Amino acid sequence: MKLIVIGGSGYIGSNIALNMHADAVAYYSRTRNKELDSKGVQWIEGSILDAEKVAEAVKDYDTVVDAAGVDSEKNQKFFDVHVTGMKNIVEPLLKYDSGQRLIHISSINVYYGQTDYLRSKGIAEDNAARVKNHLNVRPSVVFGNNDRFVPRLFKLAADSPSKLPGDGNISPVHILDLIKVIESAKDLKGAVDVSSREKISFAEAVNLAREKTGRTPVRIVEKGMGYGSAVEKLKETRIFEEYEIDRYLMNLYRENTYIDRFVKEPVLFTNHIKQYDIKA
Incomplete structure (x- = not known):
């Protein structure tokens, strides 16, 4: 090829x-x-x-x-x-x-x-x-060594707003697992969804990074009173682009993910965060 x-x-x-x-x-x-x-x-x-x-x-x-x-x-x-x-x-x-x-x-x-x-x-x-x-x-959200997502997640965790919107499910997928799906789907045509089985919101991901750095969790606000202001405060940090935040607050989890079909042991985002070298 x-x-x-x-x-x-x-x-x-x-x-x-x-x-x-x-x-x-x-x-x-x-x-x-x-x-x-x-x-x-x-x-x-x-x-x-x-x-x-x-x-x-x-x-x-x-x-x-x-x-x-x-x-x-x-x-x-x-x-x-x-x-x-x-x-x-x-x-x-x-x-x-x-x-x-x-x-x-x-x-x-x-x-x-x-x-x-x-x-x-x-x-x-x-x-x-x-x-x-x-x-x-x-x-869904793609992560892995030298990605752009995780370093910015830790940057936000270090200086997070007092509350974060709790909507959405980012279900992050590791870059090498994504590539395995692409290669294994060589005979498929049409479209394939690729998300992990980890159901985690963007706010929960921020709190994972805070936990890693010894910080207390930020309060998570569900839709309702205070949700809109939490979204605006998050966008005001300018660590993530507005279109990214809008996407992260959507449901990126898919029951029919092709990870199940082609990847035996997917890399877990939670483990990646726990093992992440903050100084890297």
């Missing part, structure tokens, strides 16, 4: 490039990734918004993974990267018509959320579905 990861310099994309089994691997990104470079993974420079460059980049690869994402809309817009970017991938795959496989890293709740992030992910899924050999992979 020849694999190219679009958006491969990011956390999920770089881990896919490093850990998926392939005869040849490349990553297409605006910026280089030092770890990938040190492992000899080929870098193809380019923007997902450059249709001609994308078409040329994907031409010789039988598996194309779209892991392009936006951490903040300060630099790029969700619609541009998720919708226009996906169209720039899909069009050449349809033109080449050589049976190339398209794997799109999407998100649980793409058709239920009201944020621009989730709406654009949903449109991207619809575009990906134009490719016959496609798979939309919908993870």
